[in-house]
Amino acid sequence: MTSTEDQPDWKELDKNHYLFTDHKDLHTKRARIITRADGVYIYDDQDNQILDGMSGLWCVNVGYGREELVDAASKQMRKLPYYNSFFQCSHPPAIELAALLQEVSPPQFNRVFFAGSGSESNDTVVRMVRRYWDLRGMPERQTIISRHNAYHGSTVAAASLSGMAAAHKQGGLPIPGIVHVDQPYWFGSDRTLTPNELGLAAARSLEDKIKELGADKVAAFIGEPIQGAGGVIIPPDSYWPEIQRICDTYDILLVSDEVITGFGRLGEWFGAEYYGTRPDLMSFAKGVTSGYLPLGGVMVSDRVADVLIDKGGEFAHGYTYSGHPSTCAVAIANIRMIQRENLIPRIKNDIGPYLQKAFHTLADHPIVGETRMVGLMGALELVKNKDTMQRFGEDQGAGTVCRDILTNNGLVMRAVGDTMITAPPFVLRHSQADELVEKARRCLDLTQKALLPARGR
Ligand code: PXG
Helix, strand or coil: CEEEEEEEEHHHHHHCCCEEEEEHHHHHCCCCCCCEEECEEEEECCCCCCEECCCCHHHCCCCCHHHHHHHHHHHHHCCCCCCCCCCCCCHHHHHHHHHHHHHHHCCEEEEEEECCCCHHHHHHHHHHHHHHHHHHHCCCEEEEEECCCCCCCCCCHHHHHCCCCCHHHHCCCCCEEEEEEECCCCCCCCCCCCHHHHHHHHHHHHHHHHHHHCCCEEEEEEECEEEEECECCCCCCHHHHHHHHHHHHHHHHHEEECCCCCCCCCCCCCCHHHHHCCCCCCECCHCCCCCCCCCCCEEEEEHHHHHHHHCCCCCCCCCCCCCCCCHHHHHHHHHHHHHHCCCCHHHCCCCCHHHHHHHHHHHHHHCEEEEEEEEEEEEEEEECCCCCCCCCCCHHHHHHHHHHHHHCCCEEEEEEEEEECCCCCCCCCHHHHHHHHHHHHHHHHHHHHHHHCCCCC
């Protein structure tokens, strides 16, 4: 171990031992070491203060340093750190959280199945929808329809549900029985249709796929209310009502992946409520604990739960950490905090509109083609030519250039290709929203200078 007197050489140790995603690239450039955080700010090992415009990874919604969550975990850990939910056992934190989730969910949801992450939640979805149709005497209803460029996780089933081409190239994905249809990404289209026309066309690609496969072969459709990791793709208003109509018409289960949109990000408890859909299942993770401890799960509507329960028999599925007492205790404290501090109405009526207005002022920047935001979830599109909306060349890596400039100037935004995205903590103050937008503008100037040096401003 290489170290100075009081501090290990984190970058060297990281390079030698910590394997994650692009190991070679990450460790040639060397990782930025984040050592602490408070409120909406993170700090690196050089003590640089950085405004966290991504809430960690779409999850630290109540902000950092919330002692109440720490206390909830330590209290529970002292009392019963762990117990499982198998073999006719249960325990108060999981039961209390299940009841609380029922309280904050749309009325069709009275039951929850716990998992340890968003990926595990969506693996649960795959097994549960197939089990549901099996129990109803239609075992041939197996296929799950998802969307290109969706993100539903990294385990084998969840990565198959995801529509990420790069992931599918590795390891023979998707697994059988999972197919993909169009996403409602207007800016990414040729823009010959109006947004609402595009939304209808994307929704109808689901209908076409159902007809092609035969409705009697289709179990479910899964979608994120707003695609997150795919680039904050906000669907046109026409999209979700049409998806709902199609699921109703063909009796297809509708699954809303609420891993990012759940627990308030769009100014409603769940994204399905924002868009007025009536899902049969909702997967969740991230915001349920504000990321303080890992927890996921699936809200199960009465339609599905009644079949699973009434038809009986064992659903041969469950995790060691399903309903983990300590994480459940943190989730309870987190949800109570969101309620007590009125954080969701605040997104709808106060900080949401405030940040949106400020964020949209960036639309006049010479390298910005579009800004979009719902609740506290937004994106801007980098373009080389604002008049023609021509993109930067792929070899220019404009998004990564912009992201690095942003981080070096004290703001985290994420780059998805040349789409820059933000999802700040719910506790963001007005002055911090101003700071976010001011820093973003300054960094767009710097990005423009770096990528289009001849043109200047
Ligand atoms: N569904 C959605 C909608 C997600 O955003 C998952 C499922 C999987 O959750 P877990 O807890 O298994 O990671 C996610 C996760 C990114 C990024 O680059 C986003 C996620 C994960 C990793 C990277 O924006 N979202």
